[in-house]
Structures are given as structure tokens and as C-alpha cells.
Amino acid sequence: MHTSERIEFYQLKQCPLYELLGSNEAQGAQFSTCDPGHASQGSILVEFSQNIGVGTFKTAHTGHLTSTHLAQSGLGMTPNELVAVKRMYRRRTAAEGSAVLRFPPADEYAKTVQEANLLYWASSLMEFTYSAIRHRVSQTGQETLPVTIPYLRFVHAGVAVSHDQVMGTNISNASSIRRTYLVEEFIEEASDGFVKFVHNGDANPLLDHDDPLYDIAEFLCFTQHLQYFKTDGSVFVSDLQDPQIMTSPKVANGKDLFGDGNVASVFEKFPEQHHCNEYCTWFGLPELT
Ligand SMILES: [Zn+2]
Structure with missing residues (x-):
């Protein structure tokens, strides 16, 4: 038996990368649900019995979203x-058994917003990347490119917050928050499951050379190099399947924008771990050494 919950829904809009990077305050550089004026009212029905996946930090279920x-x-x-x-x-923990435990509402809210912030940055970086590619294509004036550019994007997403009826109706009253969900566009899973292209913590494609998806994996490695280069070594998306954003300490005055997911050593090692491929060469990216 499923019942639908009334929610406030905060859609993840795309913010230009220069605005995210230009903010000196961590707050300005983060996806925010702090303004209920930007929320739309609606309802969500979550089919908790329809478990479509269990990740390291999230369970996934099918659901139905309606915006008023x-x-x-x-x-x-x-x-x-x-x-x-x-x-x-x-x-x-081992002592507690193996089942899934939910967080208290305020923690669940904070952690979900943090996840949404990763997607917010990842989408912004991807748009920035394609804009640089379009610019490069127009510069070359070539009718046919020596490389195939795959068109990829991150899923549409948003944060849904439901409240206890008695306590209040918006997040300005944090104590009334009952549940927080990360809501994403539903993507049919490929028959062979999701393909992980570039592993978090390793700057090179995981796929074999003769895999048909190898080109896409190489392209994604190139986008990391492009982002790293174009932002003066400030930021790039690592782990495209479940995005992690790598930032250098110069972004937002070194404030921790992404919680504990930001692995400093990955950032430092990127120049030596990345191996340039045909996309890097086509774009004219300087080698990282
Ligand atoms: Zn490269």
C-alpha cells in the first residue's frame, strides 16, 4: 500500500560555471533549498517495495511525481x-545486523542536499565542457571532425521535501521536515546494467580498448582534462556514474563544498594519472606534466 506525500519540490536548474567558481562564499556556490519561494508544491508517491537499486549511500525506488x-x-x-x-x-554495523537504516530527518535533509549539490556542479561543468567544444568546432571550420563527439548529459533532478502536517509547511521550520528525497528522471537500465566509465580515483578509462563504449570513456577522460585546464586546475568531474567533483583549495576560499567526498590526493595526482587521448590532441590541450 502506497500513499502519496505532499512535498515541496526544488528543481536543479543549471547555473553557469563561472558563477559557481566566481563565488567566494561556499554558500553562493551551492545548490540551495533555502528559499521556499523557489519551490513548487506537489506530491510524490514512492513505491518503497519497488527497489530498483542499492548504492553505497542511497537506495533507489520508482515513484511518481506531480507538480501542482x-x-x-x-x-x-x-x-x-x-x-x-x-x-x-x-x-x-555488524553488531546491528545488515539492514538499511535511515537518518534522522535533519541529517537526511542535509545529506540529500549535498548529493544534489554534486549533480548541480556536474551538470554545470558538463554544459561548460560542451560550450568549449562547440567553440573549438567553430574555430576549426572542419566539416567532418577527426573525432566523434558523444552527446551526454546528467539526469534532470531535484530535491523533494515532505513535512509533518502539524509542525509546519516549509523548510524554514527545519523541525517539521519528515523525509527528503533526491528525485531523478527515470532512465531505463541498459540490458547489461549501467556501465561505469571512469572510476573515481583513477583518471583513465576502465573499459577494454575493443569495447564499443571505449570512445565514450575516452571522451569523458578528455572532458576531465578540459575542465582541469580551462579552470586553471580548479575543478573537474570525477566518477561520471555517481559524480564526484574535485576542487582545488582555491575554490570558494578552500571551504569544503562537497562534504567528505572530495579526495585531495585524486586532485593532486590527476596531472600524472591522466593520459592524453585523440580528443585531447584534437582539442589542442597542452599535456599535463
Ligand atoms: Zn588529456
Whole structure:
């Protein structure tokens, strides 16, 4: 038996990268649900019995999202939209057994917003990357490129917050928060499962050379180099499947934008770990040494 919950829905809009990087305050550089004025009211029905995956930090379920005022873009453009609903969890310790434990509402909210912030930055970086590629293509004036550019994007997503009816109706009253979900566009899983292209912590493709997806993996490695180069070694997306954003201490005055997911050593090792490929050469990226 599933019941639908009334929610506030905060859509992840795309913010230009220069605005994210230009902010000296960590707060300005983060996806925010602090302004209920930017929320749309709606409802969500989560099918908790339909477990579509369990990740390291999140469980995923199918659900249906309805926004009271239909959105112009992204999620919520149609009523009762099929979505993937993700919810943060922690595993019980060995002593507690192996089941999934939920966080107290305030922690769940904070952790979910942090996850949304990763996607927020990742989408912004991806848009920045394609804009640099478009510019390069127009510069070359070539009719046919020596490389194939795959068009990839991150899923449309948003944060849904439900409240206890009695306590209040918006997040300015933090104590009323009941549940927080990361809501993503539903993507049919490929028959062979999701392919992990570039591993978090290793700057080179994981796939074999003769894998048909090898080109895409190489392209993603190139986008890391491009992002690293174009931002003067400030930031790049690592782990495209479950994005991690690597930032140097010069971003947002060294404030920790992404919680504990930011592995400093990955950032430092990137120049020596990355091996340039045909995309890097085509774009004219200088070698990292
Ligand atoms: Zn390169």
C-alpha cells in the first residue's frame, strides 16, 4: 500500500560555471533549498517495495511525481511522471545486523542536499565542457571532425521535501521536515546494467580498448582534462556514474563544498594519472606534466 506525500519540490536548474567558481562564499556556490519561494508544491508517491537499486549511500525506488503547477522544463512537466526516487541510508554495523537504516530527518535533509549539490556542479561543468567544444568546432571550420563527439548529459533532478502536517509547511521550520528525497528522471537500465566509465580515483578509462563504449570513456577522460585546464586546475568531474567533483583549495576560499567526498590526493595526482587521448590532441590541450 502506497500513499502519496505532499512535498515541496526544488528543481536543479543549471547555473553557469563561472558563477559557481566566481563565488567566494561556499554558500553562493551551492545548490540551495533555502528559499521556499523557489519551490513548487506537489506530491510524490514512492513505491518503497519497488527497489530498483542499492548504492553505497542511497537506495533507489520508482515513484511518481506531480507538480501542482507543471514545470516548463526538467522534471514535473507532466503529472504523475515516472521518476527514480533516491533516499540516503547507512548500513547497520555488524553488531546491528545488515539492514538499511535511515537518518534522522535533519541529517537526511542535509545529506540529500549535498548529493544534489554534486549533480548541480556536474551538470554545470558538463554544459561548460560542451560550450568549449562547440567553440573549438567553430574555430576549426572542419566539416567532418577527426573525432566523434558523444552527446551526454546528467539526469534532470531535484530535491523533494515532505513535512509533518502539524509542525509546519516549509523548510524554514527545519523541525517539521519528515523525509527528503533526491528525485531523478527515470532512465531505463541498459540490458547489461549501467556501465561505469571512469572510476573515481583513477583518471583513465576502465573499459577494454575493443569495447564499443571505449570512445565514450575516452571522451569523458578528455572532458576531465578540459575542465582541469580551462579552470586553471580548479575543478573537474570525477566518477561520471555517481559524480564526484574535485576542487582545488582555491575554490570558494578552500571551504569544503562537497562534504567528505572530495579526495585531495585524486586532485593532486590527476596531472600524472591522466593520459592524453585523440580528443585531447584534437582539442589542442597542452599535456599535463
Ligand atoms: Zn588529456
